[in-house]
Amino acid sequence: MASKLSRGFLKRNFEHRPWQLHRTVFEQLLAKCQILVASQPETRKKKKFRFKNPLLSLDATVIDLCATMFDWAKFRLTKGAVKLHLLLDHDGYLPSFAVITEGKKHEVRVARQMQFAPGAILVFDRGYTDYEWFMSLTEQGVYFVTRLKENADYGVVEKREVPQRRGVLRDEVVFFYKLAQASKEAFFRRIEFYDEQRDRVLVFLTNHLELAAATVAAIYKERWQIELFFRALKQSLRVKTFVGTSANALKTQLWTALIAMLLVKYLQLRSTFGWSLSNLVALLRQQLFVYRDLWAWIDDPFQPPPIPERSSEQLTLQLI
16 A cells, blocks of 8 residues: 555656656766866876867657557657657767757757867767758867768768778768858768678768867767666666656656665765766665665675664564
């Protein structure tokens, strides 16, 4: 009976309390996490690249819903869904920006409304292909790395020397005919890279003309971190079953899940132990049944919990 009452309480809370309140809590907690990341010594940040530019991953994940229960979440005729659009800051792997939309809203439409700091390097997949947006990013001083679609219509203006190292097959400066026909001059780099691990050739596109071609390939590989974040969000926090069916209730639950992820990230950043996000979430659940010092545990998780002192008021159960 208690579980039904608690679920009913959550449903009423999620239905009527504005979801913007939870977004505010998320932003406040994010600021604390960012301060913690900035205060960490360089040895703990584990930077993978030499450049000092902020590295950001942009992606969206679809959260399927029942079309009859969530009739406001338009996606397909027989299926409802919402999209969580997320910007992941690789300095600490923090979700620095999030937007929740109907499932049918295209990723590029949301991306066009975002603002990025000049000098930042943005990495995203081919779903964000929009030459006009690519040019807009370039004009703002924002760099990007993505994969080039196979049917891209481009011309080559320069073939660069390929370094004598494994992986890089071709490095070219190109332009797109669609932009040229609109009298818009913009040049990009097309890089062919052989992925030995999966035995395939990947073609990358970037507006950064100075980075090494191998670095561009490594930047795109780092985009996998946002996929890991989505996986942890859906599996570890079980963002599949929802308490309420209104837009406010669903957004409230998603923002609550993002707050929970930030709390776990905060513990991960505070810890001296090399936690993965999924392991930390899984083992935290087990510690809910044990009385122990959280800050001591996250640094040394394999120590047994302290034996509680026996209270003089504790009754002894005598078996007859």
